[in-house]
Amino acid sequence: MSQIWSIGGGKGGTGKSFIAGNLGILLAKEGYKTLLIDVDFGAANLHTIIGISKPERSISDFLNRRLATLDETVLPTPIPNLYLISGAMNNLDIANLTHQQKIKLLRNIARLSYDYILLDIGAGTSFNTIDYFMIADSGIFVTTPEPTSIENVYRFIRSAYFRKIHHVLKAHDFRTLADEAERQNGNATVSNPEILLHVIKELDPEKGDIVEKALRTLDFKLILNQVRKQDNPNIGELICKIIERHLALKMSFIGNLSFDDHVHNSVCKKLPFVDLYPYTRTALDLRECCKNHLSINKDKTSVQQYLTA
Amino acid sequence: MKLYQEKNNYELLEIHPDVAPTEIRHAYKILFDLYQDESIATYSFFSEKERKEILSSLEKAYLTLIDPESRKLYDRDLVGLGGLEEERTYSNHKKNPSSIYDFKKTHVQGLVTIRDPEELKYRASQNPVIQNILDQDTITGRDVKKIRTELKITLEEIAEATKVRIEMLRIIEEDNQELFLPMVYMTGFLKSYVRYLQLDEVVILDGFIKYIDKGK
Numbered sequence: 001m002s003q004i005w006s007i008g009g010g011k012g013g014t015g016k017s018f019i020a021g022n023l024g025i026l027l028a029k030e031g032y033k034t035l036l037i038d039v040d041f042g043a044a045n046l047h048t049i050i051g052i053s054k055p056e057r058s059i060s061d062f063l064n065r066r067l068a069t070l071d072e073t074v075l076p077t078p079i080p081n082l083y084l085i086s087g088a089m090n091n092l093d094i095a096n097l098t099h100q101q102k103i104k105l106l107r108n109i110a111r112l113s114y115d116y117i118l119l120d121i122g123a124g125t126s127f128n129t130i131d132y133f134m135i136a137d138s139g140i141f142v143t144t145p146e147p148t149s150i151e152n153v154y155r156f157i158r159s160a161y162f163r164k165i166h167h168v169l170k171a172h173d174f175r176t177l178a179d180e181a182e183r184q185n186g187n188a189t190v191s192n193p194e195i196l197l198h199v200i201k202e203l204d205p206e207k208g209d210i211v212e213k214a215l216r217t218l219d220f221k222l223i224l225n226q227v228r229k230q231d232n233p234n235i236g237e238l239i240c241k242i243i244e245r246h247l248a249l250k251m252s253f254i255g256n257l258s259f260d261d262h263v264h265n266s267v268c269k270k271l272p273f274v275d276l277y278p279y280t281r282t283a284l285d286l287r288e289c290c291k292n293h294l295s296i297n298k299d300k301t302s303v304q305q306y307l308t309a
Numbered sequence: 310m311k312l313y314q315e316k317n318n319y320e321l322l323e324i325h326p327d328v329a330p331t332e333i334r335h336a337y338k339i340l341f342d343l344y345q346d347e348s349i350a351t352y353s354f355f356s357e358k359e360r361k362e363i364l365s366s367l368e369k370a371y372l373t374l375i376d377p378e379s380r381k382l383y384d385r386d387l388v389g390l391g392g393l394e395e396e397r398t399y400s401n402h403k404k405n406p407s408s409i410y411d412f413k414k415t416h417v418q419g420l421v422t423i424r425d426p427e428e429l430k431y432r433a434s435q436n437p438v439i440q441n442i443l444d445q446d447t448i449t450g451r452d453v454k455k456i457r458t459e460l461k462i463t464l465e466e467i468a469e470a471t472k473v474r475i476e477m478l479r480i481i482e483e484d485n486q487e488l489f490l491p492m493v494y495m496t497g498f499l500k501s502y503v504r505y506l507q508l509d510e511v512v513i514l515d516g517f518i519k520y521i522d523k524g525k
Contacts, residue, residue: 145349147352150349150350150352151352151353154354155353232349235350238343238351239350241343242343242350242351242354
């Protein structure tokens, strides 16, 4: 059973693919059999980060049934132990998967057998994006210390929160309860999921318990990327604190990654950053984050829970 | 899970009920920075109304707890509502600074006895052994020790009361002249010793100095 990490975070350009690629390389170098999957359909570029300029196969070959199994779309990479399923598409429609395609993909990802599977998730907070994020054993948010990107993280987390409640309750129940919550509290529910949960618990304690338990299985992590010298290095901790205080979700801070122009260079050269500049501050930070995350994360199998729920 | 609105002042400020005022101030400052308008970490998380509500509830909590009187009242209410165990309140936990003189090198439990000076004087005047010693021309350390044992006072008690190290008193009592400090100290120690016994210090010190001089 492989452990799945998803790397997301709402806003584009915060370094999700960069972090996914480089964490993958670090895990592979530690000796873990690691698979990177680019699920940022429509804007896939994880392959470039790890130095493959033209992937021969991609996930679309599986979805369009050109290849029978997801396993066949796996590409070897220049790094031993590291494998890639590219999301690069020549089919324009594929960016918007149908529900069936999505379920099929999720099930097949869960069946793959690697030590670690890293999902690189696209920007935005559509249901598709959130679902990829939530099948993971560990959801890693990437944000920069800028209001725009923090705003999107909060939005993403709230969407995930609602999505989870939605998923646990059936659509009809959810609507009734949400309406009731809205009636009691004006418009507050949309911005304050805490109240929604409270109302659910009051109206139907049994369902409330189930929902609360389900929410507790969510296990989020946070990486603060592109931290410049003048930035407050504690912002990451503070964000986690806010989430825990006001949403009652578990969220742990993994670490800061320093801003470094070398990252730009490595992307331009289309070579993996941790290989090209292994002794820069940022590379050390990445290794630290990888180590932290490995030690925080315990073996869990939420994939199964998600698919059977 | 507790709704934010239902938290008590201590939970709001994320402190234990028994912390000191400095910690309350510190906790408030951190949270104020976190929730204030300019804070990046809470950007967009709260509506303006929510932010104001949180800040005002934090301020209220802070002002209630930072004032010792209102804190005491608040604690009492909280204990009454069952939100706090009485033993954990600050007023029950507060430690007063301890006196530096509490540090005793020869501390033995139960030594501090309150003596009535008049009674001591009376006992000394009625004791023939003591009167005998006082009539001598020279008085040795051993004589002083004899007086003390006649009065049934322990050396530890004297050390405790005079703040003279017990070793020094022993050196005097045993006439151990090799270990003597300069005479000015030894007579000083003896003076406090004798005063504690309510004896005539002039007589004893004269006798003692004569005894020492004779030995030279």
